[in-house]
Amino acid sequence: KLDQKGSDHCLKMNDRFGFYLTKVAGIDNAHNLHAVHIKDILSTSMGNLQASAQFNYMFDIPWLIQQYPVEFRSKPLLIVHGMQRETKAEYDMAAMNYSNVKLCQAKMEIMYGTHHTKMMLLLYDNGMRVVITTANNIHQDWYQKTQGVWISPLFPKLDKGEASAGDSDTHFKKDLLEYLSAYKLNGLKEWQEHIKQHNMSSAKVFILGSVPGRHLGEKKTAFGHLKLRKILQEHGPSVSEVKGWPVVGQFSSIGSMGPNKDNWLCAEWRESLSTAKGLGGLRTADAPLKLIFPTKDNIRLSLEGYPAGASVPYSIHTAKKQQFLHEYFHQWRAEVQGRSRAMPHIKTYLRMSPDSKKIAWFAVTSSNLSKAAWGALEKKQSQLMIRSYEIGVLFLPQMFGAEKFFEVQDKECQNSGEFPVPYDLPPTPYTKQDRPWLWDIPYKDLPDTHGNMWCPS
């Protein structure tokens, strides 16, 4: 439906970046005009599907099959997950009902790692597409939440013996192949081959991937926050242009990051996100940091009510060890997209001008604010230890023909030049009374949108 009319000038603008939010049920449909549902992504209007691969964390297999048009439901489908033991067995059982579905289990060899990556590889009779998203393959992730989706252009097949490597200025194809080969899974070989056979020179985003491991030497900057640092060092804004510009992080879960900001958050992690091009190592004054994370009342008053919090797994055990975070916290507010009550499961990171009218770059990714996702330096910073599989994409202005920066789109579908940041900028700080949402404690003082309390077992 992406190419259908509706307010096509909006679609044009969005086609510019390929970045969409998911449709939200229960809000004014004006805010869904250039949002996508999973059925839109899999629809016949996107191409005549021959086979697909679905990477994700959570799957409802029968529901997922139902999202494909009926004529595509028997095409080969590879499901890539990281589940083990009982859940792996559940997935194996569910897949037995579909002779076209194969399962592929990602190796999880480092404790506490998860397979967070949410990606679709779609093979058509005339090319292929890559889709990277933040939504699980379950109904409620595509129902009343704010989720991000990047949909690639249609990548045409390379002609036999065509000399072109079919890569883009952002090394999209090379980085995607490097990410997939890091799984070391025979089950992925056919999809690595499909990618090799397609021309991805039209891809304008950079791949931000994370793969479990202790990455050193050449590989140290291949994944996690050091990959972002490397891209910004080579292609980012110049130090003088972004001096003092805040770094904004927005996410739906938070890992344990030590007893104070200098352990990881405002050391290596902020160091990477505030990297600028040029005079390497010239220390710019520390970039202000703004972290957007739903308050308890954001969740309580949301479309879903307290149950939205089941997808915002911040634990009191972790939170009580890192109260220093509180000074960085900002509310979830998305009036610009009509999604203040559609709780975020999207994860985004950006560098914002002090007047919040411009951004130097924008990333949407499966990575939450955690060392597991972004990596933590070890052994005298000689290696980057990552626990989870993650993938996201980075938008740099110069790759999209913008001057130096993206103008922030401050009203829906204003005009094509602007970047559709999914929430209100500048972010709104927590009030003195605001508390971050914690998912594993009861809330019996005030009822939610549906009149219920929250009593986690």
Ligand SMILES: O=C(O)c1cnc2c(S(=O)(=O)O)cccc2c1O
């Ligand atoms: O989208 C994901 O990748 C993801 C991963 N984990 C989740 C957890 S938990 O595994 O951390 O307990 C609890 C609730 C929601 C989660 C989720 O949405």
